[in-house]
Structures are given as C-alpha cells and as structure tokens.
Amino acid sequence: MMGSALAQYQGIKAFSETDQTEDLTAIDVPILVVQGDDDQVVPYSAAALKQIGLLRNGTLKIYEGYPHGMLTTHADLINPDLLAFVKA
Structure with missing residues (x-):
C-alpha cells in the first residue's frame, strides 16, 4: 500500500x-x-488567476465558497455553466 501512496505523491x-x-x-x-x-x-490565486493571464482566449469563473472537489460536490450548479460555455 505504501508503494501506491508513494507513486501518487x-x-x-x-x-x-x-x-x-x-x-x-x-x-x-x-x-x-x-x-x-x-x-x-x-x-x-496561485492557479486560476495565473492561468487566465496566460491564455489567449480564456474565460474565468470563480465560484464563491466552493472547494477543490467542486466538480463533484456541486455538479448540479457547475454543469449548466460548462454546458453553456460549450454551446456558445
């Protein structure tokens, strides 16, 4: 089991x-x-804000109060935004 943990790290x-x-x-x-x-x-501030500054055609959406796993924990709220972006 430690081998798996080490590989992941x-x-x-x-x-x-x-x-x-x-x-x-x-x-x-x-x-x-x-x-x-x-x-x-x-x-x-260490990720999304830097990424958006480097992308030529990027759109940034910050979700207030949402955690790291928000795509799973808040899928019902985020998925419509993802779909709208893809359809635009």
Whole structure:
C-alpha cells in the first residue's frame, strides 16, 4: 500500500513542479477556467488567476465558497455553466 501512496505523491509532486506556461500560451481555442475560491488544495490565486493571464482566449469563473472537489460536490450548479460555455 505504501508503494501506491508513494507513486501518487511523486506524480502530484512532478505535476505541481512542472512549468506549464509555454503550454498555456500556445492554446488558441476558447478555454473556460473554473475554480472555487475556497479551494484548500490549490488556491485560486496561485492557479486560476495565473492561468487566465496566460491564455489567449480564456474565460474565468470563480465560484464563491466552493472547494477543490467542486466538480463533484456541486455538479448540479457547475454543469449548466460548462454546458453553456460549450454551446456558445
């Protein structure tokens, strides 16, 4: 079991330490960036606000009081926004 935990930690560590700036600036299609402002895992100021500044055609939606797992815990409220973005 410790092997699985270690592998997961190493994967998260590698992802969090990878500079994705070049990838984000290369995207030229509309992108919706969503995040909760109560995300205790990845603070929105360290993620969503930086991402939206790098995207050429990005739309930012911050959900007040929503946690890191908001796509699961608040799917009924977020899914209509995702659908509206895709249809636009």
